[in-house]
Amino acid sequence: MSGSRVLALGHYQPTRVLTNDDLARMVDTSDEWIRSRVGIRTRHIIGPDESVDMMAAQAAAKALASSGLAPAEIDLVLVATCTAEGRSPNTAARVAARLGLGSPALMDINVVCAGFTHALATADHALRAGSATKALVIGAEAFTSVADWTDRSTCVLVGDGAGAAVVVASDEPGIGPVLWGSMPRMSDAVRIEGSPTRFSQEGQSVYRWATTQLPPLARAACQRAGIEPEDLGAVVLHQANLRIIEPVARKLGAVNAVVARDVVDSGNTSAASIPLALSKLVERREIPPGAPTLLFGFGGNLSYAGQVIACP
Numbered sequence: 001m002s003g004s005r006v007l008a009l010g011h012y013q014p015t016r017v018l019t020n021d022d023l024a025r026m027v028d029t030s031d032e033w034i035r036s037r038v039g040i041r042t043r044h045i046i047g048p049d050e051s052v053d054m055m056a057a058q059a060a061a062k063a064l065a066s067s068g069l070a071p072a073e074i075d076l077v078l079v080a081t082c083t084a085e086g087r088s089p090n091t092a093a094r095v096a097a098r099l100g101l102g103s104p105a106l107m108d109i110n111v112v113c114a115g116f117t118h119a120l121a122t123a124d125h126a127l128r129a130g131s132a133t134k135a136l137v138i139g140a141e142a143f144t145s146v147a148d149w150t151d152r153s154t155c156v157l158v159g160d161g162a163g164a165a166v167v168v169a170s171d172e173p174g175i176g177p178v179l180w181g182s183m184p185r186m187s188d189a190v191r192i193e194g195s196p197t198r199f200s201q202e203g204q205s206v207y208r209w210a211t212t213q214l215p216p217l218a219r220a221a222c223q224r225a226g227i228e229p230e231d232l233g234a235v236v237l238h239q240a241n242l243r244i245i246e247p248v249a250r251k252l253g254a255v256n257a258v259v260a261r262d263v264v265d266s267g268n269t270s271a272a273s274i275p276l277a278l279s280k281l282v283e284r285r286e287i288p289p290g291a292p293t294l295l296f297g298f299g300g301n302l303s304y305a306g307q308v309i310a311c312p
Helices: 020-022 029-036 054-066 091-099 112-129 183-190 203-225 242-251 269-282
Strands: 003-012 016-019 042-045 076-080 107-110 133-144 161-170 178-183 189-194 198-201 234-237 292-298 302-308
Touching: 003 054, 003 112, 003 198, 003 302, 016 020, 016 161, 020 133, 020 234, 020 302, 029 242, 042 161, 042 234, 054 091, 054 133, 076 112, 076 183, 091 133, 107 112, 112 133, 112 161, 112 178, 112 234, 112 269, 112 292, 112 302, 133 189, 133 198, 133 269, 161 269, 178 203, 183 189, 183 203, 203 292, 234 242, 242 302, 269 292
Parallel strands: 076 107, 076 133, 234 292
Antiparallel strands: 003 161, 016 042, 133 161, 178 302, 189 198, 292 302
């Protein structure tokens, strides 16, 4: 096989929804303040009977059902998450057990908000090399589990959910070369640390970096795929903040593309945000099958990874 492609997608979100008005009763904020700064209206919150691996398995089961493959055919599971409940068994192993998979290779990947696009590139490389033939690539987060509900600058951002892709080896490559990297000297601009573990960030530093540095990187990812930005059918950036998504998409020059804005309804779901947003767009048939679609993750570690895929 000369490449790989995304065959099917699936997603899952908790049923509990937290509105901006709900948050205003918990911390000093308001619906107007939140919408004007980050564009978020609602976010989904994990319940006591839900977990990261449960959400990941639900999204993966939906993708598997759409793909027509049997669980036993999956020989690689990659889960992008920074909010795993435990270190061992890892989240990928928990997902495999829930789905009744055979004997796949199992890996968790923690690159925070850029985790899914890193995982997708890793799966593509494995399938190209012949190390696997059919993979589940999942982004799943309980990002609210690390929220500081007294910090209005961060707690208004976070949400929970999962998105999954079935990726298969293909004679017709449907996943373009990855462009990835990082800014290690600024890696402490986004932190998930401490006891208890809490999410914090230097919001203005991240905003300036994202809105100035990401557009040329996104264009470079298109160039690696041999695609001009104006030929893109869709752009799915990490759903961090509407005030980042819109200027980056505009500066990229993707004038004919559908731009994912799932952050409005889901908040920032870290590694889950790209597959969650993409799965919803495909489910609503807002992107034609085969349309070149730019996926671009960025965030923690000030890492980034992006590739152009053929939309399933």
